[in-house]
Amino acid sequence: MSKRIVVVGGGLAGTIVASGLCRHLGNELRTGKVQITMLGTSEKHLYQPALLFVPFGLAGDDDLFRDQRKILNRMIAYYVDPAKFIDASAKKVTTESGRVLDYDYLILATGSRIMPQNIPGMVEGGHWFYDLEGARKMRTALQAFQGGKVVVNVNAPHKCPVAPLEITFMLYDYFHKLGILDKTEITYTYPIGRLHALEPVAHWCKPEMDKKGIKYETFFNAESVDPNKKTITSMEGVTLEYDLLITIPPHSGMDLVDASNLGKGGWATTDPKTLQHTEHKDIFVIGDTTNIPISKAGSTAHFESEAVIANITSLIKEGCWSRYYDGKVFCFVETGMEEGTYVWFNYTTPPNPGPPSHMIHWLKLAYNRLYWLSAKGLL
Ligand SMILES: Cc1cc2nc3c(=O)[nH]c(=O)nc-3n(C[C@H](O)[C@H](O)[C@H](O)COP(=O)(O)OP(=O)(O)OC[C@H]3O[C@@H](n4cnc5c(N)ncnc54)[C@H](O)[C@@H]3O)c2cc1C
Structure with a gap:
């Protein structure tokens, strides 16, 4: 049979x-x-x-x-x-x-699947790149952006653990190339008490963000967005103003x-x-x-x-x-528009990100093909 x-x-x-x-x-x-x-x-x-x-x-x-x-x-x-x-x-x-x-x-x-609707106001006030429609809308928003406050808000659970870091570093480079970095402030928010769920990655990315002047808020679990006032508020009681809100929505x-x-x-x-x-x-x-x-x-x-x-x-x-x-x-991690690193780990070996290079960025692009x-x- x-x-x-x-x-x-x-x-x-x-x-x-x-x-x-x-x-x-x-x-x-x-x-x-x-x-x-x-x-x-x-x-x-x-x-x-x-x-x-x-x-x-x-x-x-x-x-x-x-x-x-x-x-x-x-x-x-x-x-x-x-x-x-x-x-x-x-x-x-x-x-x-x-x-x-x-x-x-x-x-x-x-x-x-992504659930931006689980955070009141997020669908109206936020942008994301986790589906095609969202990514295209975010492209339009980026093209119109002239500088201001950008909040990258990460929610859990979500797929691709490194994509929130990648988008943050890529946005930094993108604004730099456009010549609007001096008019732009980027704040990255993360729901737990460090910058990434994987502890070695959190240790690696903190100095990278400090070097670039990227601000961060940990223990930030998004509760609601006010699209009129352009603010996002966490369950912990912190409110951040934004001109452009990028979210990694919670998933189910x-x-x-x-x-x-x-x-x-x-x-x-x-x-x-x-x-x-x-x-x-x-x-x-x-x-x-x-x-x-x-x-x-x-x-x-x-x-x-x-x-x-x-x-x-x-x-x-x-x-x-x-x-x-x-x-x-094994994940490639874009650390800008033209550089990347990678992490690999398993049940017994923790990740250990190395120094970024152009070659790793090109390897990521090659793997995509x-x-x-x-x-x-x-x-
Ligand atoms: C922006 C972004 C960047 C990412 N970058 C990376 C990266 O660099 N590296 C990496 O490793 N991962 C990355 N990922 C994550 C990766 O894409 C996902 O983890 C991967 O697609 C998971 O595969 P999957 O088959 O489990 O789910 P999916 O690829 O989502 O496939 C699930 C499929 O099941 C279908 N389905 C759902 N319900 C039913 C049903 N009832 N009957 C039949 N079919 C159904 C869905 O329509 C879908 O086609 C990224 C994801 C995003 C969104």
């Missing part, structure tokens, strides 16, 4: 896993011993890390989008038909259109996870080593969807996918387990 693999979510994690499984299980797919079906929400695949460059006019549709069906191997059945309910006991997925799919293995990769997971009793807040309960759902071992959870307390990042999803691909392949071919995920994450090969399972 054929093994049925259903991938729920055609974003970064789901696509890399499905493509990798095709590479490793090519013969089984061709002979009908394995079937892979993917459920997604769009014909287009969005590469979110390129959104960071949209506000500066440095990324367009070519950098952001590909046709999902052109990325995926033809042996994968792809449906734009979101999953509505996962019956983990019966091993069935029901879709929005009423399709019912049985599975032997399910990959849950529905990602996360998808309703499907709660509706299917697989986790709370859209985060599925996941074993940090095996990446199996804690109660349903035939469900593998990867990418932003997990509740593992590590960075929600594309690179996390990429390294997780290597373990999931290896394990499903060996379970199908050899009936045994292959390897564990070790918590590996190479991503499309990863999505096809070629890298």
Whole structure:
């Protein structure tokens, strides 16, 4: 009997896993011993890390989008038909259109979404670059900006742990190049008592901000924004004035996870080593969807996918387990418009950012193009 693999979510994690499984299980797919079906929400695949460059006019549709069906191997059945309910006991997925799919293995990769609406006034008063519409609006706002007070407000949880630092340093350079830095004051706010959740990164970025004259407010959990007065107020009682408010909005997971009793807040309960759902071992959870307390990042999803691909392949071919995920994450960090550094860490090794260089910045840009090969399972 054929093994049925259903991938729920055609974003970064789901696509890399499905493509990798095709590479490793090519013969089984061709002979009908394995079937892979993917459920997604769009014909287009969005590469979110390129959104960071949209506000500066440095990324367009070519950098952001590909046709999902052109990325995926033809042996994968792809449906734009979101999953509505996962019956983990019966091993069935029901879709929005009423399709019912049985599975032997399910990959849950529905990602996360931004919730600026959770902070009153933020939608009206703030700008963000975490989705395409927001990034394009932010570009227009930046083009109109002539100097003044800029607040970069970070909320938790959020994906890509380093993007708030990147946008802060890039804005600094951008204003410098425009010749309006002397008329501009940048304040970075962070919800806990230091400048970054990863302690070594917090130690690294504090002197970088001090050197540039970037101000900061820690223990700043945004409570509300007054778009008329142009102020943002924290739960801790601090009010900051702004001329331009950039926010990293709080995130949540998808309703499907709660509706299917697989986790709370859209985060599925996941074993940090095996990446199996804690109660349903035939469900593998990867990418932003997990509740593992590590960075929600594309690179996390990429390294997780290597373990999931290896394990499903060996379970199908050899009936045994292959390897564990070790918590590996690797992120490039833009420290300006033309320089960058990187951090890598895992469950046992903390990050240790090195000195920025032009070369690392160019490597980040190069990886953004190479991503499309990863999505096809070629890298
Ligand atoms: C501005 C920005 C910059 C970033 N920079 C970096 C970076 O430099 N490095 C890095 O490593 N990461 C970065 N990231 C983070 C990275 O993009 C995410 O962590 C990554 O996309 C997570 O992959 P995912 O597959 O879990 O989620 P996604 O890529 O969001 O994919 C989830 C998919 O599931 C679909 N879906 C949702 N519900 C359903 C349903 N019910 N049925 C079917 N499909 C469903 C969604 O539509 C989506 O297509 C950045 C993100 C942003 C926004």
